[in-house]
Amino acid sequence: MIKLFGKQIRIFRPRSIWIRKVVQWFFFAFIALISINHTLVESGSGIPFLASASLHALCPFGGVETLYTFLASGVLVKKVHDASLVLMGIGIFLAVLFGPAFCGWICPLGTIQEFVSGFGKKYLRRRFNHFVPFKLDQVLRYARYAVLVWVIYVTATSSTLIFEAYDPYFALFNFWSAEVAPTALAILGITLVLSFFVERPWCKYACPYGAFLGVFNLFRIFSIKRAESTCKADGACSIMCPMNIQVDTKTVIRDHQCISCLECTSEAICPVAKTVIFTSGSVK
Amino acid sequence: MTINSKTLAALLVIILFGGIMASSTLGWWTTESTKEPVKFSEGEYAGQANPADIRGSYTFGDVANAFDVTPAVLAQAFGITEGDPAAFSLKELETIYADSPLEIGTGSVRLFVAFYTGLPYDLATAEETYLPQAATDILLEKGNLDAERLAFVETHTITPGMEASTPEAPSTPEAATTPAAESTEHTTATVEPYVIKGKTTFADLLSWGVPQAEIEKLIGAALPDPTMLIKDYATAKSLDFEVLKPALQAEVDKVKK
Numbered sequence: 001m002i003k004l005f006g007k008q009i010r011i012f013r014p015r016s017i018w019i020r021k022v023v024q025w026f027f028f029a030f031i032a033l034i035s036i037n038h039t040l041v042e043s044g045s046g047i048p049f050l051a052s053a054s055l056h057a058l059c060p061f062g063g064v065e066t067l068y069t070f071l072a073s074g075v076l077v078k079k080v081h082d083a084s085l086v087l088m089g090i091g092i093f094l095a096v097l098f099g100p101a102f103c104g105w106i107c108p109l110g111t112i113q114e115f116v117s118g119f120g121k122k123y124l125r126r127r128f129n130h131f132v133p134f135k136l137d138q139v140l141r142y143a144r145y146a147v148l149v150w151v152i153y154v155t156a157t158s159s160t161l162i163f164e165a166y167d168p169y170f171a172l173f174n175f176w177s178a179e180v181a182p183t184a185l186a187i188l189g190i191t192l193v194l195s196f197f198v199e200r201p202w203c204k205y206a207c208p209y210g211a212f213l214g215v216f217n218l219f220r221i222f223s224i225k226r227a228e229s230t231c232k233a234d235g236a237c238s239i240m241c242p243m244n245i246q247v248d249t250k251t252v253i254r255d256h257q258c259i260s261c262l263e264c265t266s267e268a269i270c271p272v273a274k275t276v277i278f279t280s281g282s283v284k
Numbered sequence: 285m286t287i288n289s290k291t292l293a294a295l296l297v298i299i300l301f302g303g304i305m306a307s308s309t310l311g312w313w314t315t316e317s318t319k320e321p322v323k324f325s326e327g328e329y330a331g332q333a334n335p336a337d338i339r340g341s342y343t344f345g346d347v348a349n350a351f352d353v354t355p356a357v358l359a360q361a362f363g364i365t366e367g368d369p370a371a372f373s374l375k376e377l378e379t380i381y382a383d384s385p386l387e388i389g390t391g392s393v394r395l396f397v398a399f400y401t402g403l404p405y406d407l408a409t410a411e412e413t414y415l416p417q418a419a420t421d422i423l424l425e426k427g428n429l430d431a432e433r434l435a436f437v438e439t440h441t442i443t444p445g446m447e448a449s450t451p452e453a454p455s456t457p458e459a460a461t462t463p464a465a466e467s468t469e470h471t472t473a474t475v476e477p478y479v480i481k482g483k484t485t486f487a488d489l490l491s492w493g494v495p496q497a498e499i500e501k502l503i504g505a506a507l508p509d510p511t512m513l514i515k516d517y518a519t520a521k522s523l524d525f526e527v528l529k530p531a532l533q534a535e536v537d538k539v540k541k
């Protein structure tokens with residue numbers, strides 16, 4: 001840190017929130033191992049001391065999908081377990097506090113998309129994440145709410161986990177299983193290919209759980225906030241944002257797409273200390 | 285309060301795993317099916333397991349634990365002759381009967397268990413559910429089917445050499461000679477497409493060669509959307525499907541003779 005014209009300027013700043021990567025890959029490995037172990041246990045073997053659980057049980061969105069059926073009849077949609085409801089509750093609690101931090105820090109599908117995007121950033125440089133025309137992008141951002149409504153409707157009316165046949169998360173950790181529908185594998189493949197060009201395409205345009213959690217951005221307790229008094233208005237925060245949010249034009253980020261990754265903060269890309277921060281209080 | 289990335293990481297992990305541990309302590313954290321179907325909550329059968337909640341992940345043993353039916357009976361009904369019947373997983377039925385023209389799977393087990401034990405079952409949801417001949421034989425031998433269930437099994441049994449039997453299925457030459465889809469030793473079904481059922485559409489009639497004019501004459505109106513189910517049309521127009529069906533079937537039989 002140096003002091004320049006009365007402002008604290010960081011010269012050697014980290015390019016990324018490294019602890020986030022650690023958490024992301026921890027959960028990726030955690031879910032992968034449990035899913036593999038589940039397959040092994042079903043075939044009569046299994047890894048000692050490692051939990052075995054159906055992947056459906058480890059998906060908080062299962063709780064959202066079954067919520068109507070659970071409230072209406074007291075039973076869960078087939079393949080959904082109580083654990084999904086617990087995870088849904090924890091997910092909501094986290095979202096009230098921190099917004100969709102689940103998306104930015106925990107969701108393995110987000111992690112794998114970011115991994116592929118790393119190659120896109122390397123080879124496409126400034127063109128990366130700027131392929132979709134702005135106006136079209138703004139409209140498409142709401143498509144995930146249509147997906148959310150559709151999933152809830154078809155699940156409620158059929159009492160079956162219809163979304164499983166389209167779910168890239170399920171395909172990611174079960175691609176070796178005959179349970180995975182070709183459509184889900186195709187959607188996973190498309191998502192990964194698009195991730196080379198666009199950051200988190202599934203999260204931005206299609207993820208129903210991201211849509212659900214995104215609503216909490218409107219009233220979350222801890223938010224990304226920008227101090228106008230110290231902001232250099234260099235636009236670094238907006239350029240860095242994986243969800244293309246114009247952070248430098250707002251003082252409080254209430255955008256429904258924010259995933260609380262903190263990549264825009266003074267801890268990462270913002271060169272001025274305590275200018276873009278994650279706080280429950282106010283900034284000047 | 286301002287938090288940094290390390291604090292946020294710690295909070296996320298603590299809240300997530302703390303929540304899971306707390307729910308586990310409270311007995312809410314279950315990641316596998318308990319293999320116990322939900323129970324009827326009211327009425328004469330309150331407290332008894334509901335066969336409609338039997339799931340594909342169950343084994344015959346799991347079913348036997350919840351209902352008054354043995355794995356051996358289930359194995360006999362569904363033609364499972366190898367291995368331990370109690371360890372047989374229901375979802376394997378769909379693989380075993382993969383070539384059957386009419387699906388035999390978990391739904392068939394639900395239906396069989398309900399009929400075998402005499403427990404309630406919504407037949408409206410079982411329109412596309414069929415039983416192998418062996419299962420029907422066991423049910424008939426047990427002799428506890430009422431008239432409605434007896435009629436149902438008569439129309440929803442896949443018998444060797446013929447399609448799922450239907451009361452109105454005529455023994456036309458086509459029905460007898462259409463190539464059978466060989467599947468397993470348990471099901472050798474013959475596809476018989478010229479019988480009007482609840483799922484038959486007007487488009488089906490036209491494709492079978494029934495003239496549009498004849499259809500319009502019988503329904504007394506212009507041909508509706510051809511993709512519409514005849515049964516739905518009858519309901520919408522307050523016509524009796526059971527009256528309309530034989531009349532249309534007669535036209536089908538005429539063109540197929």
